[in-house]
Amino acid sequence: MSYLPALSHRVAQLAMITMCVSAVWISSSCNATDHAVTTPHAFDPSKKSLPPRFAPNEVLVKFKDRVSPERIAAILKDNRTDVITELRRERLYHVRILDDRSVESAITRLISYREVEYAEPNYLYETQK
Secondary structure, X not given: OOHHHHHHHHXXXXXXXXXXXXXXXXXXXXXOOOOOOXXXXXXXXXXXXXXXXXXXXXXXXEEOOOOOHHHHHHHXXXXXXXXXXXXXXXXXXXXXXXXXXXXXXHHHHHOOOOOEEEEEEEEOOXXXX
């Protein structure tokens, strides 16, 4: 057991070296005279905003296991949605919002049900050219 004091001394040395290297790295990365650092940009309302990255009025809803088809239909009806596609085996429903609610508000209401595993926008994906 005579190696324990030597081991703890080595661990202390390693910790001290790590702290010194970190301090040097942090101080060199925080140079206030470095003008290559990017500055935050102010919001410019004249620029066009990006289009939504999800389909308008569409939500994907995943229900938990053991939720009856009748209960699923009732929840979707209560939330004023119409089923576009359903993957019964996966319990995943692609639905359309039938009123003027936003996608975000429809999701907030859907996830309030304990039977809903998740609800999310129908995200749009593009391949790079």
